[in-house]
Amino acid sequence: MSFDELVGGDDLSPEEEARLRRVHELLVQAGPPPDLPPTLEHPQAPTEGEIIQFPLLPRRRFAVAAVAAALLVVVGFGGGYLVGHSKAKPAQFAARRVVAMHGQTALAVLKIAKADSGGNWPMELQVSGLASQRNRGDYYELWATKNGKITAPCGGFRVHGRTTSVRFTVPYRFENFDGWVVTVQPEGVRIPGRVVLST
Amino acid sequence: MTSLTLAFAAPLRTIPTVTSDGELIQRAAGGDRSAFELLYRRYARPVFGLALRRLGDRGRAEDAVQETFASIWRSAGSYRPDRGPGAPWLYAVARNAIVDRARSRTDTPAEIPETAASEPGPADRAEQSWVAWRVHRALEELPEREREVIALAYWSGLSQSEVAEFLGIPLGTVKTRTRAALQRLADIMGEEVDA
Numbered sequence: 001m002s003f004d005e006l007v008g009g010d011d012l013s014p015e016e017e018a019r020l021r022r023v024h025e026l027l028v029q030a031g032p033p034p035d036l037p038p039t040l041e042h043p044q045a046p047t048e049g050e051i052i053q054f055p056l057l058p059r060r061r062f063a064v065a066a067v068a069a070a071l072l073v074v075v076g077f078g079g080g081y082l083v084g085h086s087k088a089k090p091a092q093f094a095a096r097r098v099v100a101m102h103g104q105t106a107l108a109v110l111k112i113a114k115a116d117s118g119g120n121w122p123m124e125l126q127v128s129g130l131a132s133q134r135n136r137g138d139y140y141e142l143w144a145t146k147n148g149k150i151t152a153p154c155g156g157f158r159v160h161g162r163t164t165s166v167r168f169t170v171p172y173r174f175e176n177f178d179g180w181v182v183t184v185q186p187e188g189v190r191i192p193g194r195v196v197l198s199t
Numbered sequence: 200m201t202s203l204t205l206a207f208a209a210p211l212r213t214i215p216t217v218t219s220d221g222e223l224i225q226r227a228a229g230g231d232r233s234a235f236e237l238l239y240r241r242y243a244r245p246v247f248g249l250a251l252r253r254l255g256d257r258g259r260a261e262d263a264v265q266e267t268f269a270s271i272w273r274s275a276g277s278y279r280p281d282r283g284p285g286a287p288w289l290y291a292v293a294r295n296a297i298v299d300r301a302r303s304r305t306d307t308p309a310e311i312p313e314t315a316a317s318e319p320g321p322a323d324r325a326e327q328s329w330v331a332w333r334v335h336r337a338l339e340e341l342p343e344r345e346r347e348v349i350a351l352a353y354w355s356g357l358s359q360s361e362v363a364e365f366l367g368i369p370l371g372t373v374k375t376r377t378r379a380a381l382q383r384l385a386d387i388m389g390e391e392v393d394a
Contacts, residue, residue: 001353001359006374007374008374022385023384024381026334026384027349027384029330029331030331032350032353033248033334034248034251036244036247040247040261040264042236043235043243044268044269149230149272149273191265191269192269
């Protein structure tokens with residue numbers, strides 16, 4: 001349908017008519033907007049990425065330090081067993097900072113070593129109690145967070161057995177973050193999945 | 200009658216006072232979920248339309264929409280209002296997510312076309328995508344009764360008389376709503392129309 005049929009222009013000023021004609025042309029050029037499928041009626045990302053506040057703030061620092069210490073004791077006592085059952089024997093990891101993470105059925109210790117001269121931070125994540133993935137393409141992902149929002153990926157991993165230890169290196173400036181989470185990542189899904197561990 | 204005329208005429212040339220996209224992005228960066236949801240309401244359809252154009256598959260387009268808004272939520276803090284309004288930033292985030300999704304396609308081998316392509320080139324496609332993005336975004340701002348008239352008048356194939364019959368309103372009302380909708384769209388799209 002033409003512009004004249006749709007709107008008419010007899011009572012419009014030339015400027016206004018030109019303006020509306022331009023909108024008409026844009027509408028024709030754009031075509032109809034698509035219908036949204038039911039799955040897209042509401043946003044999903046914020047709820048999936050929602051986490052608890054990072055506990056290394058002063059008021060919770062001691063409680064978390066206690067959890068981290070307890071976890072390290074457990075890891076320490078079980079170290080020989082765990083290392084003996086892992087396929088690769090990791091070299092010594094000189095942690096400068098230790099962060100405890102916890103979920104409903106799982107615990108983890110994230111150790112962060114000194115950054116190299118280029119600003120790459122080695123990290124070692126020891127997780128215990130996470131379910132093994134059935135699908136070969138599924139994995140877990142460690143993310144850095146800020147103000148409760150998932151902000152930057154730190155690395156993916158799969159678990160084997162009761163306890164798994166993996167290492168990552170990330171180039172981020174840690175002052176830009178205030179926590180970490182681990183999410184479940186089904187094969188092919190790149191947005192943050194369900195949070196199973198958080199600081 | 201007077202009040203009806205005033206009530207109808209007033210919004211036509213009034214620039215909407217809604218929160219800008221840039222403000223919403225900044226609020227989302229601070230963890231404001233309601234701002235994020237408003238962005239979603241404004242842009243879910245344009246993002247889905249863009250993804251459908253590029254990917255040609257509704258399932259993959261849906262995934263691309265989810266990825267786009269996850270990216271917006273994660274990276275809203277990187278938006279700098281001094282570098283421009285929110286719409287182009289959102290378009291760039293969506294385009295990147297959709298391109299990533301297109302690249303991730305590994306299950307179907309590339310098909311060699313049998314005839315020379317008569318389709319628009321990359322630059323034209325980009326221009327068309329941007330126009331559709333802006334128009335579909337602006338349509339989200341229209342009152343339902345105006346959006347309905349625009350959809351029927353432009354894309355249903357119905358004549359205006361048929362639109363009037365379909366909606367059960369006088370033909371004159373169809374024309375009035377169409378004009379009002381175009382004026383409102385012109386206000387929303389601003390510089391793009393005035394240029």
